[in-house]
Amino acid sequence: MLFLLASGLQAFSQRYNFEHYNIEDGLVQSQVTAITQDKQRRLWIATLGGLSCFNGNQFINFGKTDGLNSNFILSLAVNDQNSLFIGSGRGLSAYNGFSFYHYKETNNWTDMLVAGTGNMVYGLSDRHLFKTNRSATERVNISRDTAEMVTTLTTDQGGKIWAAVYTHGIYSLEGNKWQAKITGAAVKNLVVTGLLIDKFVKDKIWLLTTTGIFLSEHGKLLSRYAGKIKKATAILQDEKGNIWLGTNKGAWYISTDHEIYFNAKNGFTDNVVKQIFRDAENNIWFGTDGSGIYRFNSNGYVTFDESQGLQNNIVMSIVNGPKPDEIWLGTYDGLFSQQNNQIRRISIPSDNEDTKRINVLLKDSKNDIWVGTVGGGLWLYHKNRFKRIDHESRGIACNAIMEDRDHNIWLSTNTGCFMVDNLSKKISRISPRFGSSLLEIGKDSIITGTQNGAYLVNHKKEIKRLKFRLIEGSSILAMLKNGPDVFFGTADNGLIIWDTVTGKVKQLSTKNGLFSDHIYSLLLDKRGTIWIGTGRGINRLNSKDHSLIKGNDGNALLVECNQNAILEKDDKIWIGTTKGAIVHYNKISPSVAGTPYVFINSAGVLSQNKKGDQNNLQITYKERELNQEITLPYDHNHLNINFTGIYLTNPKALMYTYRLIGLDTTYSKPAANSSINYTALPPGKYTFQVKALTVSGIESGNTAAIQFQITPPYYQTAIFKIFILLVILLLIILSVYVIINLNERQRRLRLKIKLEEQFKIRKQTAEDFHDDLGNKLTRISVLSEVLTSMTDQDDTEKRAIIQKIKTNVNELYTGTKDILWSLNPKHDTLCELLTHIREFGQEMFNGTPILFEEETSLNDTDSRLSLEMSRNILMIFKEAIHNALKHSKADHVKFTAKMAHDVLDIRLDDNGTGFDVASAGNGHGINNMNVRAARINGILNIISNTKGTTIALSVKFKTSKNAESGRSKSSYHRR
Structure with a gap:
C-alpha cells in the first residue's frame, strides 16, 4: 500500500498519516526506549521517566512510587505466562498485574530483554547475557569466553534466540546449545546494535552497527544504504516483508523496489527513533527520543493541508485546473493551485474580501473555470484572466454550478436558480427559491435541490415539485444520476435513492451504516463505486445493489466533508473537508488488519442494605480472579462488570455487544459503553459474555467470559422446599384427620341423640301399645267368654265361631307380645x-x-x-x-x-x-x-x-x- 501511495502520489508534497501520542495524551514521558505488547494486546511503553500501559484510549502510568525500582526504563519483554519483565538502570523487575518483583542478582543497567520459548526471558546486563524463568536469574555464556561482551539480542519468527557477541560473531540458540551463524573477520570487528532475521528469505540477516547497515545473505556480508542512512537505531520487518528502519533523524520504509523517508515535513518527526514495533493487528509503532510514540496509519489516503502550503484547511471545492496536471482548490481564504509539487495562490482581481470565500468551482467544456463565491460574485476564468459575470451583485452566495448538455451554465444561489445562456451570456432567473444543488437528468430536464425539497425544471420554465416520500421537506445538498437512479444527499434524511422508472424510493441512513445522515457530496467513479462525503467521514456505495462497502479494518477517517467538494483524477479521489483535501488512491485495496481483542477488567459485587434504598460495595474481583467460577450469596446480586476492548488500529471505532447467559438469550445491540450493571439478579448460574466489534462489523477474535453463581436463600433451596411441602402435606393430613374425627363425633352425637329419642319412642310405644291393645284384646277375650256363657250349649256352630274368635285373640295377643318385646329398648x-x-x-x-x-x-x-x-x-x-x-x-x-x-x-x-x-x-x-x-x-x-x-x-x-x-x-x- 505504501508503495502504491508513494508511486501514485510521488509528484505531490503530501502528508502521511501518523497517529501521535505524547505526554499531552497521557504518556508518562516523551523519551521512549522500548515497546511491547501483552496477551491482552495492551501496549507497554518504556520511557526514561517511567512505564506506561496503553489500551488505545487511555494511558496508565507506573513509576517508582508505584513499586518500580527505577523510573529509568530501558527494555521490556512479555513471556508466555503474560508476566511483564522490565529492564531499568537498576536491574531487572517483573510485574504480574498486581505487584512488582525485583531481581537481586541484576541491579545494574539492563538495556535489552527478549522473550524465548517456555517462559524463558533473556536479557543483557552490563553487556552480559542472563536468563530467568523463576524468581532468580542465571548468567549465560555463549562463546566460552568469560570476558565476552554481548551487544544485542533478538528472536526470529520461531521464537529462537539470536545474539551478537563482540569479536566473536552472530549466534543462535539451538535447543540448549549456542551455534555460531556468522563468524567471519568482517563481522567480528563490527559493534552490532541491532539484528533482524528475515522471515521470508532463509539465511538473510540484517545487522545494524555503529558504522552502518549490513546485510548477510548466502554467506556474504555487504554494506547497505551507506549513502542514505548514516546511523540506524531500530529495525523491523512487517507482515509483507518490507523493512522499517529507525534512524537518528526520522524513519525509512524499504520495499523491494521503493523507499520512503518519513520526517517532520511529511507528517512524522525528525527525532531519533529508538524502537519500531509491530503489534498483533500489524500496526507499526515508533518510539522516539523526545516525541513520544507514533502509529503509522496505512489506510490508503494522504492529506493536503496548511502544512503543505494551503492558507486555510477548509477546502470547499475541487476541480481540474486549466492545465492537465493541475488541481484547483477553493477555500475560505482564496483559490489555490496544486501543480509540480507546489501549491500556489491564485488571486482574483477584487478588493472585496468575500471574493476569497470560494464556495463552488466548475470547469466547463471550453476549459474555462467558473468560480462561485459567498458574497464576492460569480467569476469566469478564461484565457488566464478572471472576469466577473454577475454585474457586481452583492449578497449572492453561489452554492452550485452546473453545465447542461446545451452548454448553458446553471447557478444555484441563496436568491434562486439562474441560467447563463451559452450564446447570449445573459443571466435569467429560473426560480426564486433558495437553491443548494443542481442535476441534469435528461434533455431540458433539470432538478434543482432546495432547503425544502426538490423541483423538476422542464424546458427552463416549467417547474414541478417532486412529491414523493422523504424528499418533501428535506434539504437537498448533493445529487447524482446513475442510469435510472437519482441519488439525493440530504441534510437530515441521509441518502435517498429514486428509481425514475418504477417510482420506488429507498433510504440509507446511519441505521444502515452511513457515518452521518448529513450528505454533502456524491461521486460515481470509473469503477462503479459511489463515494459519499458525509458530516462524519467518507462512505462508499456499490452502484449496482446499493449496498455500503465496508472497510475491512474499521479505520474510518473522521472528517467533515464539504458540499460538492469531490473530484476523480487519475485513479485518485479528491475530497474537500474541514481538515484539508483528502486524497484516496483508488487502486489500493485496504490491507487486512487484525481483529479486536476484549477482556474483562473487573467485576464489582454490591449488596442491598437493610433499607433497600442504596447499594454497598462489598468486593471487587480483578482480572486474574475471574478465571474461575465465583460463588455469591443471594443478597450479593448487584454486579458491575467492566471490560476493555483493544483495537489499536482505530480505538474510536470500537463497540461492544454482550449477554448474560441465564438471563439473556441473545447479544445486546452494539454500544460504546465498556461496563454493564445487573441489579437484583435472581439466584442461579450465569455466564457473562462480551465481544468487541468495530463500526464496520469486524468482531473480536475472542469472547471474554466470566462465570458466577448466586446461591439461593435457605427458603429457596430444594431441601427447604421439600421440607415445607412435607409440612403442608402433614398439615393437610392432620386437618383431614381432625375434620373426619369431628364429623365422626358429631355423627355419633347425633346418633346417640337419635337412639335416645328412638329409645324413648320405642319404650313409650311399647307401653302405649301394651296398655291399649292389651286391654282391648283382654276385653274381647272376656266378652267372648261372656258370649259363650250366653249361648246355648247345643248351638255348637255358634260356640265354634266364638271359640275361634277367642283363639285368634289369644294368638294375636301372643304375636303382639313379640312386637312389644322388640319395641322395648331394654331387649336390644x-x-x-x-x-x-x-x-x-x-x-x-x-x-x-x-x-x-x-x-x-x-x-x-x-x-x-x-x-x-x-x-x-x-x-x-x-x-x-x-x-x-x-x-x-x-x-x-x-x-x-x-x-x-x-x-x-x-x-x-x-x-x-x-x-x-x-x-x-x-x-x-x-x-x-x-x-x-x-x-x-x-x-x-x-x-x-x-x-x-x-x-x-x-x-x-x-x-x-x-x-x-x-x-x-x-x-x-x-x-
Missing part, C-alpha cells in the same frame, strides 16, 4: 335376644314329646343390637322353631349360639325326617327367612335330609354395626 342386646328365642322354644315344645335343648357361648360378649337386627333374627328362628314343631316329626331339637372372631353363628338342629329344600323354597316361610337374612347381611344355610334339618345363620358382628351406622346416616339424611 344379644343376650336378651337369645334368651327370648330360648324361652320361645321352651314355651313351644313344652307339653310335647320333643326334647328342646339350648347352648350359648358368647365369650362374655353382650353387645347392643339394632331393632332391625334383633327383629329379623328373632323372626327367622321363631319360624324355624315353629316349622320344627309342626313339620319335622323330630323328638330332639337343639338351639345353639356362639360368637367367634366377631361372627355370630346361630343354629337350630332337629333329628326329624327332613324335607325337600328345593320344593320348599317356593313357600312363604323359607322365602321370608332368606329375605330377613339378606336384610341384615347375614348368610342363611338350610340343610335337610332324612337324618334331620339344620338351619344356620351367620352374621358378621362388625357388619351388623356398620349396617346400623348406615341406617342411622340414612335416617339422619331423611330428616
Whole structure:
C-alpha cells in the first residue's frame, strides 16, 4: 500500500498519516526506549521517566512510587505466562498485574530483554547475557569466553534466540546449545546494535552497527544504504516483508523496489527513533527520543493541508485546473493551485474580501473555470484572466454550478436558480427559491435541490415539485444520476435513492451504516463505486445493489466533508473537508488488519442494605480472579462488570455487544459503553459474555467470559422446599384427620341423640301399645267368654265361631307380645335376644314329646343390637322353631349360639325326617327367612335330609354395626 501511495502520489508534497501520542495524551514521558505488547494486546511503553500501559484510549502510568525500582526504563519483554519483565538502570523487575518483583542478582543497567520459548526471558546486563524463568536469574555464556561482551539480542519468527557477541560473531540458540551463524573477520570487528532475521528469505540477516547497515545473505556480508542512512537505531520487518528502519533523524520504509523517508515535513518527526514495533493487528509503532510514540496509519489516503502550503484547511471545492496536471482548490481564504509539487495562490482581481470565500468551482467544456463565491460574485476564468459575470451583485452566495448538455451554465444561489445562456451570456432567473444543488437528468430536464425539497425544471420554465416520500421537506445538498437512479444527499434524511422508472424510493441512513445522515457530496467513479462525503467521514456505495462497502479494518477517517467538494483524477479521489483535501488512491485495496481483542477488567459485587434504598460495595474481583467460577450469596446480586476492548488500529471505532447467559438469550445491540450493571439478579448460574466489534462489523477474535453463581436463600433451596411441602402435606393430613374425627363425633352425637329419642319412642310405644291393645284384646277375650256363657250349649256352630274368635285373640295377643318385646329398648342386646328365642322354644315344645335343648357361648360378649337386627333374627328362628314343631316329626331339637372372631353363628338342629329344600323354597316361610337374612347381611344355610334339618345363620358382628351406622346416616339424611 505504501508503495502504491508513494508511486501514485510521488509528484505531490503530501502528508502521511501518523497517529501521535505524547505526554499531552497521557504518556508518562516523551523519551521512549522500548515497546511491547501483552496477551491482552495492551501496549507497554518504556520511557526514561517511567512505564506506561496503553489500551488505545487511555494511558496508565507506573513509576517508582508505584513499586518500580527505577523510573529509568530501558527494555521490556512479555513471556508466555503474560508476566511483564522490565529492564531499568537498576536491574531487572517483573510485574504480574498486581505487584512488582525485583531481581537481586541484576541491579545494574539492563538495556535489552527478549522473550524465548517456555517462559524463558533473556536479557543483557552490563553487556552480559542472563536468563530467568523463576524468581532468580542465571548468567549465560555463549562463546566460552568469560570476558565476552554481548551487544544485542533478538528472536526470529520461531521464537529462537539470536545474539551478537563482540569479536566473536552472530549466534543462535539451538535447543540448549549456542551455534555460531556468522563468524567471519568482517563481522567480528563490527559493534552490532541491532539484528533482524528475515522471515521470508532463509539465511538473510540484517545487522545494524555503529558504522552502518549490513546485510548477510548466502554467506556474504555487504554494506547497505551507506549513502542514505548514516546511523540506524531500530529495525523491523512487517507482515509483507518490507523493512522499517529507525534512524537518528526520522524513519525509512524499504520495499523491494521503493523507499520512503518519513520526517517532520511529511507528517512524522525528525527525532531519533529508538524502537519500531509491530503489534498483533500489524500496526507499526515508533518510539522516539523526545516525541513520544507514533502509529503509522496505512489506510490508503494522504492529506493536503496548511502544512503543505494551503492558507486555510477548509477546502470547499475541487476541480481540474486549466492545465492537465493541475488541481484547483477553493477555500475560505482564496483559490489555490496544486501543480509540480507546489501549491500556489491564485488571486482574483477584487478588493472585496468575500471574493476569497470560494464556495463552488466548475470547469466547463471550453476549459474555462467558473468560480462561485459567498458574497464576492460569480467569476469566469478564461484565457488566464478572471472576469466577473454577475454585474457586481452583492449578497449572492453561489452554492452550485452546473453545465447542461446545451452548454448553458446553471447557478444555484441563496436568491434562486439562474441560467447563463451559452450564446447570449445573459443571466435569467429560473426560480426564486433558495437553491443548494443542481442535476441534469435528461434533455431540458433539470432538478434543482432546495432547503425544502426538490423541483423538476422542464424546458427552463416549467417547474414541478417532486412529491414523493422523504424528499418533501428535506434539504437537498448533493445529487447524482446513475442510469435510472437519482441519488439525493440530504441534510437530515441521509441518502435517498429514486428509481425514475418504477417510482420506488429507498433510504440509507446511519441505521444502515452511513457515518452521518448529513450528505454533502456524491461521486460515481470509473469503477462503479459511489463515494459519499458525509458530516462524519467518507462512505462508499456499490452502484449496482446499493449496498455500503465496508472497510475491512474499521479505520474510518473522521472528517467533515464539504458540499460538492469531490473530484476523480487519475485513479485518485479528491475530497474537500474541514481538515484539508483528502486524497484516496483508488487502486489500493485496504490491507487486512487484525481483529479486536476484549477482556474483562473487573467485576464489582454490591449488596442491598437493610433499607433497600442504596447499594454497598462489598468486593471487587480483578482480572486474574475471574478465571474461575465465583460463588455469591443471594443478597450479593448487584454486579458491575467492566471490560476493555483493544483495537489499536482505530480505538474510536470500537463497540461492544454482550449477554448474560441465564438471563439473556441473545447479544445486546452494539454500544460504546465498556461496563454493564445487573441489579437484583435472581439466584442461579450465569455466564457473562462480551465481544468487541468495530463500526464496520469486524468482531473480536475472542469472547471474554466470566462465570458466577448466586446461591439461593435457605427458603429457596430444594431441601427447604421439600421440607415445607412435607409440612403442608402433614398439615393437610392432620386437618383431614381432625375434620373426619369431628364429623365422626358429631355423627355419633347425633346418633346417640337419635337412639335416645328412638329409645324413648320405642319404650313409650311399647307401653302405649301394651296398655291399649292389651286391654282391648283382654276385653274381647272376656266378652267372648261372656258370649259363650250366653249361648246355648247345643248351638255348637255358634260356640265354634266364638271359640275361634277367642283363639285368634289369644294368638294375636301372643304375636303382639313379640312386637312389644322388640319395641322395648331394654331387649336390644344379644343376650336378651337369645334368651327370648330360648324361652320361645321352651314355651313351644313344652307339653310335647320333643326334647328342646339350648347352648350359648358368647365369650362374655353382650353387645347392643339394632331393632332391625334383633327383629329379623328373632323372626327367622321363631319360624324355624315353629316349622320344627309342626313339620319335622323330630323328638330332639337343639338351639345353639356362639360368637367367634366377631361372627355370630346361630343354629337350630332337629333329628326329624327332613324335607325337600328345593320344593320348599317356593313357600312363604323359607322365602321370608332368606329375605330377613339378606336384610341384615347375614348368610342363611338350610340343610335337610332324612337324618334331620339344620338351619344356620351367620352374621358378621362388625357388619351388623356398620349396617346400623348406615341406617342411622340414612335416617339422619331423611330428616
